[in-house]
Amino acid sequence: MDTLALTAEALREPWRLWTGHLVHFGWEHALANAVALAVPWILAAPRNRRRLALAMLVLPPLVSLLLLPSLGGGEYRGASGLACALWALAGLRLAGQQGSTPVGLLMLGGLGLKLGAEAAFGGSFLLHPDGWQTLTAAHRWGVLLGLASALPPWPRPHPA
Amino acid sequence: MSRRPFLAAALALLAFLGCNMPETHVRRSSLMDYLYPKEKAAPMPNPAGARLKLPLKLGVAFVPGGTASWRVQNLMAPGQEKQLLDVVKRSFQDRPWISEIKLVPGAYLRPGGGFENMDQVARMYGVDVMALVSVDQVQNTDPRWYSFTYLSIVGAYVLPGDANDTNTLIDAAVYDVASHTFLLRAPGQSQVKGSSTWAYREKQLREHSAKGLELAMTDLAKNLDAEMGAFNAEVARGERKDVDVVDRQGVSLRQSGGRNFGGSFGWIEALGALALLGLALRFRRG
Numbered sequence: 001m002d003t004l005a006l007t008a009e010a011l012r013e014p015w016r017l018w019t020g021h022l023v024h025f026g027w028e029h030a031l032a033n034a035v036a037l038a039v040p041w042i043l044a045a046p047r048n049r050r051r052l053a054l055a056m057l058v059l060p061p062l063v064s065l066l067l068l069p070s071l072g073g074g075e076y077r078g079a080s081g082l083a084c085a086l087w088a089l090a091g092l093r094l095a096g097q098q099g100s101t102p103v104g105l106l107m108l109g110g111l112g113l114k115l116g117a118e119a120a121f122g123g124s125f126l127l128h129p130d131g132w133q134t135l136t137a138a139h140r141w142g143v144l145l146g147l148a149s150a151l152p153p154w155p156r157p158h159p160a
Numbered sequence: 161m162s163r164r165p166f167l168a169a170a171l172a173l174l175a176f177l178g179c180n181m182p183e184t185h186v187r188r189s190s191l192m193d194y195l196y197p198k199e200k201a202a203p204m205p206n207p208a209g210a211r212l213k214l215p216l217k218l219g220v221a222f223v224p225g226g227t228a229s230w231r232v233q234n235l236m237a238p239g240q241e242k243q244l245l246d247v248v249k250r251s252f253q254d255r256p257w258i259s260e261i262k263l264v265p266g267a268y269l270r271p272g273g274g275f276e277n278m279d280q281v282a283r284m285y286g287v288d289v290m291a292l293v294s295v296d297q298v299q300n301t302d303p304r305w306y307s308f309t310y311l312s313i314v315g316a317y318v319l320p321g322d323a324n325d326t327n328t329l330i331d332a333a334v335y336d337v338a339s340h341t342f343l344l345r346a347p348g349q350s351q352v353k354g355s356s357t358w359a360y361r362e363k364q365l366r367e368h369s370a371k372g373l374e375l376a377m378t379d380l381a382k383n384l385d386a387e388m389g390a391f392n393a394e395v396a397r398g399e400r401k402d403v404d405v406v407d408r409q410g411v412s413l414r415q416s417g418g419r420n421f422g423g424s425f426g427w428i429e430a431l432g433a434l435a436l437l438g439l440a441l442r443f444r445r446g
Binding site: 021024025028029031032033035036039042043067070071074075076077078079080081082083100102103106107110114133134135138139142 | 421426440
């Protein structure tokens, strides 16, 4: 069995919690996810990139742990859960900034459309010939965690 | 008293009976005769079982019939064997679990060659699994009521007094070469019916034989694909203790239960993301 994919073994081999998001089922799978990951990095304001970098470090194991019950004896590969988290994070931050609100809303709208389509048609509306199926829970958890990490860590005091 | 009229009558009766007797042609090749020619009991496969690593290299061959290969027996026209095996090849060439399909000429398989011969051929072609195709074709010719007109000679060339049925059953058994484990089997069948005059009976039977084999082979390719899916599901459920399938990533199908997951953005979504990026950058510049 591959030593990097996310499987139930991750509880004994914790690196899988991160590396499962790096390995893919082929170059096409990897390229599509890389494009999705690059977009929030390019659009995010420079001051938000630190938050994105922190999210890329902290969110993968959280998404992985949330996915473990769905895997059974199978394995998970792919960065789209993380990509969804970054889209939600960058989208929410941009929506709250003056001048970038339309871009942020567009990102959140696109994300909502993707989750809506997956909820309506299941993960099977895009076929994968290599015999694996899309785990839509990865996208849902990614969005939730991304939205949560976009919120300020504590309430800012209002200026007197 | 002259015997000539009696002789002529006897000859006419003989000719009449010869023209009007039902006839049966059988063409048969047996997998059992090929793989287990002398064994009273089938040899035991490797107890370790088969471990198939995807993608597979598949060899396909017709097993020899009787004492000679199909082509040597002149049961298939030259070139027909490849044409038939191509039907299977075309059906499977886009399957992700097969990397290569090799068509093995039947002449390379010795009658009664057994697993030893199968191993030799598999090594020669570098294949992991062999699909051994056996054929059972029965052709029946039944005279119609007006076939007595054949006696007029003209009738034998003009009136289609023969009803010709060709029933073909093709069976493909797939074996793992390394362990000699039987993996799966699939059937293919066809029925071709027609009528002919006495003079063109043999020609039509030959044509129907070729057509029947082609139709049965198409049916076989379809069934083989379905059987392969069922086989994978059985392995994933752990019902085949003697077989394991390892996918391209080295994941055992038995362990994963056939369920591998990916998080993915589809190409449509990735293009949508790029369009959004372009739009946003343009908006910013503006």
